[in-house]
Amino acid sequence: MRAALLLLLGLVIGVIGTVNAVNALNARNPMPHAVMVTMDYHMGQLARALKARQCDAAKIRQHLGRLQSTATDIVPVFDLSEKPFNDAAGHLQGKIEQALLAAPADCTALAAALKPIGGACKSCHQKYR
Numbered sequence: 001m002r003a004a005l006l007l008l009l010g011l012v013i014g015v016i017g018t019v020n021a022v023n024a025l026n027a028r029n030p031m032p033h034a035v036m037v038t039m040d041y042h043m044g045q046l047a048r049a050l051k052a053r054q055c056d057a058a059k060i061r062q063h064l065g066r067l068q069s070t071a072t073d074i075v076p077v078f079d080l081s082e083k084p085f086n087d088a089a090g091h092l093q094g095k096i097e098q099a100l101l102a103a104p105a106d107c108t109a110l111a112a113a114l115k116p117i118g119g120a121c122k123s124c125h126q127k128y129r
């Protein structure tokens with residue numbers, strides 16, 4: 001009986017140990033995930049505004065601004081020191097900058113501004129994701 005209990009205890013501890021190791025691996029650097037998810041959120045909000053045909057200039061500006069500041073974290077956070085990757089991040093920043101300068105104030109302008117940004121996300125993903 002005692003041996004059986006000890007065996008069971010050993011198994012349970014073993015399972016807990018494995019789960020903790022997996023969590024530790026995922027938690028090692030949550031930042032790349034966090035940066036991408038944050039950008040995805042702001043792109044998603046802009047896409048929703050477009051879909052709902054509620055393209056408010058101030059809200060657009062706010063989401064584009066958050067997109068811009070988050071995009072500046074890509075290079076330091078991924079820390080790949082790979083030129084094509086860093087160039088792709090720079091390309092995205094350029095597109096966001098253009099969108100901010102265009103200051104979209106209606107849905108047509110927002111759609112036009114989002115297209116190249118989405119393209120910049122996609123082209124890096126095709127290569128690196």
Ligand code: HEC
Pocket residue numbers: 032033036037039040043074085086088089092117118120121122124125128129
């Ligand atoms: C310079 C390259 C690059 C650019 C530009 C880029 N991404 Fe990513 N993205 C990646 C890589 C690499 C991954 C995979 C990250 C990983 O698995 O750790 C990724 C993953 C993601 C994910 C999945 C996140 C996760 O961990 O579940 C989302 C969502 C995402 N990107 C959204 C975006 C959006 C939105 C944009 C544009 C506004 C964008 N990305 C631009 C490189 C890029």
